[in-house]
Amino acid sequence: MPTGVHLRDVREQLFDAAERVLLRDGPSELTSRAVTTEAGCAKGVLHRHFPDFDGFLAELVEDRIARLGHTALRESAGTGTVADNLTEALTSLFTSVAVAMVSLITFRDELRARLRRTHPTGVPLLTEATAMVADYLTAERDRGRLKENADVHTLAPTLIGAAHLLFADRKGTPPEPEAVHRMVTTTLAGVLARD
Structure with a gap:
């Protein structure tokens, strides 16, 4: 070098x-x-x-969390359809390295311990992705595209968890966009005001 x-x-x-x-x-x-x-x-x-390999991995995870695209999803509120926006965001998130990162965090105890210093709850990356989706859903609820009583703090982890399960097999074929869209529309079926 x-x-x-x-x-x-x-x-x-x-x-x-x-x-x-x-x-x-x-x-x-x-x-x-x-x-x-x-x-x-x-x-x-x-x-x-880097101080050591787990320090390197912790900084890698932090760097990738910073790249989640929180602003892009939030700014899509009020445009397109809620289901299409979420389908695109979830597909982008889980076809990236996110699924492998979650496996890495689960696999390495020392990495998980280091990440707990700045992310005391949940699985880093998934927790931030959940917050990103909740923020987006809140913006859509504020615009009247979700019902006023939509529980965004239950919907967001439900969407993240269901998407993670769809994409979890990192060696297999990723789900078709229609499968992701169907999961999103099913999850939101009772709360969409208009789209």
Whole structure:
């Protein structure tokens, strides 16, 4: 690796390599050596920028949480249909590395312990995705597209959990968009005011 590479470039290179290993080989094969080999750099590069491997993984998860697209979903409120907006957001979330990240968090005790410092409840990434969906549903309820009594704080985790189950087999074929849409419309059937 050339010297003088900006820290952010190295971090992104290592994060992207970790995602590729995680998606291809699963959490049990995600090691510092696998990441640096995938990134095409010396193992010491990772340890020069992160305190240890679990510290690296914690920062990777935090970085990916920051990329969830919270603003984009919120800004879609009032446009298109509620079901279409949620179908697109959930498909985008779960066809990304999110399912593999949840497996990684579950698989590594030390990573989970570190993430508990900033995310004391729930499964990081899924908890933030749930908040993102609840925020969107609140905006749609405020616009009158969901019934006034719609319990967004029950609907959001229901949608996230059901979507996670649809996408959970990371090696299998992802569900068809129609299956995701059907799950969303079924979940929202009693609360849609108009769409």
